[in-house]
Amino acid sequence: MTVGQTVLGAAPPLGVPLLDAHLVVDRGAFRLDLPLTIDPGEVVALLGPNGAGKTTALRTLAGLLPLSAGHLTLAGRDLDHPGRRVWTPTERRPIGVVFQDYLLFPHLSALDNVAFGPRRHGMNRHQARHRAAEWLARMGLTEHVRRKPRQLSGGQAQRVALARALAVAPALLLLDEPLAALDARTRLDTRAQLQQHLAAHAGATLLVTHDPLDALVLADRLVIIEHGHVVQEGSAATITAQPRTDYVARLVGLNLYRGRATGHSILLADGFRLTTGDQHDGEVFVAFPPSAVALHPGQPDGSPRNTWPATIAGIQRHGDNLRIQLTGPIEVAADVTPAAAAQLRLTPGQPVWAAVKAAETRAYPAG
Structure with missing residues (x-):
């Protein structure tokens, strides 16, 4: 042989x-x-x-x-x-x-x-x-x-x-x-x-x-x-x-939530709503990368359809960026550059506003 x-x-x-x-x-x-x-x-x-x-x-x-x-x-x-x-x-x-x-x-x-x-x-x-x-x-x-x-x-x-x-x-x-x-x-x-x-x-x-x-x-x-x-x-x-569990989402580096969609609006289990660019009806997952999350010192104006107040729970280095863990109406990970983190003076416990454009999200059936 x-x-x-x-x-x-x-x-x-x-x-x-x-x-x-x-x-x-x-x-x-x-x-x-x-x-x-x-x-x-x-x-x-x-x-x-x-x-x-x-x-x-x-x-x-x-x-x-x-x-x-x-x-x-x-x-x-x-x-x-x-x-x-x-x-x-x-x-x-x-x-x-x-x-x-x-x-x-x-x-x-x-x-x-x-x-x-x-x-x-x-x-x-x-x-x-x-x-x-x-x-x-x-x-x-x-x-x-x-x-x-x-x-x-x-x-x-x-x-x-x-x-x-x-x-x-x-x-x-x-x-x-x-x-x-x-x-x-x-x-x-x-x-x-x-x-x-x-x-x-x-x-x-x-x-x-x-x-x-x-x-x-x-x-x-x-x-x-x-x-x-x-x-x-x-x-x-x-x-x-299309990750289908929290573990898989973390594995591939995405924020993942489950909720009920009516058109472009998704109601999550805790009552928080996300607007997505995809249109569905019924149980769905909605996912977006940490890089899609923008942080602001105050409530932002302009195009983002999804904005909410959050608190910084942790900051870790992630490649060339910083991975920011946020608590609030939903838990979310955001990636920012060191320069942006310094400009915003991000520290654990600090209140910020998070924003995600609807076009940056993906929704797909949960069934």
């Missing part, structure tokens, strides 16, 4: 997902109920706040935690199906895993770390090392094959871990926060390299991450879970355009 080939077993027919799973896991008061499909060559990012069930899903797929109900079918083969009393242990699953801390064997060289999986799958020492050398060359690590993990940089260790996972030709590749341990500069370079390697992987890939940028850059599709259930799923463009 050459580098880049993937063992798919009895590969599913065209149009049938490579991974077809319904992960149901009961853990005391918590229940994961996650339908999940991934096509060959597709990268899916699983996102959610702490405690949403991401780690439970990962452990279940890897065979470290059994299903309570549902099924897990990979490449046409049932790996876990409680109703049929089917259970496949971790070592017999065609799955590769890259852990957040990589978990490289500290006493083995990079070459032998990567060769470990093929050896476990029945290759002799020479064959396994040859396979490992191929993968390390593909990762640009030929000069580092004899180094131990402690002699590698963070980015190099991440690539060794990825090579180790791919060297067993997995039908499913699991990535658990694969860039979280890297500093900002290394993360940028490694993300670009990882994107190239994932594009060449013929199997299915599940990326578990907290980082929206990792998800947006690396994944073809996003699945977002909260409290063990899917709350939104789709392409990055769809989700960033």
Whole structure:
């Protein structure tokens, strides 16, 4: 087998997902109920706040935690199906895993770390090392094959871990926060390299991450879970355009509210009204970016259709701007330049007026 080939077993027919799973896991008061499909060559990012069930899903797929109900079918083969009393242990699953801390064997060289999986799958020492050398060359690590993990940089260790996972030709590749341990500069370079390697992987890939940028850059599709259930799923463009929960809105950097629309007017739950450029009737979400919020020392005149008094609750640096958290009839985030903040002399506890033009808002059905 050459580098880049993937063992798919009895590969599913065209149009049938490579991974077809319904992960149901009961853990005391918590229940994961996650339908999940991934096509060959597709990268899916699983996102959610702490405690949403991401780690439970990962452990279940890897065979470290059994299903309570549902099924897990990979490449046409049932790996876990409680109703049929089917259970496949971790070592017999065609799955590769890259852990957040990589978990490289500290006493083995990079070459032998990567060769470990093929050896476990029945290759002799020479064959396994040859396979490992191929993968390390593909990762640009030929000069580092004899180094131990402690002699590698963070980015190099991440690539060794990825090579180790791919060297067993997995039908499913699991990535658990694969860039979280890297500093900002290394993360940028490694993300670009990882994107190239994932594009060449013929199997299915599940990326578990907290980082929206990792998800947006690396994944073809996003699945977002909260409290063990899917709350939104789709392409990055769809989700960033129309977030449907507060968590998703924060993830993509939008202010989000839910209310009842009558034409261009939206009545929020607390009685506050927003005017939007879109026209709807019924339950809707309305969203706008923090950059659309203008701050004024007094009540503004002129074109903004939405103005209200607010109080500054907090000020944080956000990229080149300052992110201002406001309380009042609605809680809202506003982005202003440092120059504007200095001119307005913004400080926590200060009263201001907020304004958003109707044309800067987006409204869409909540159903």
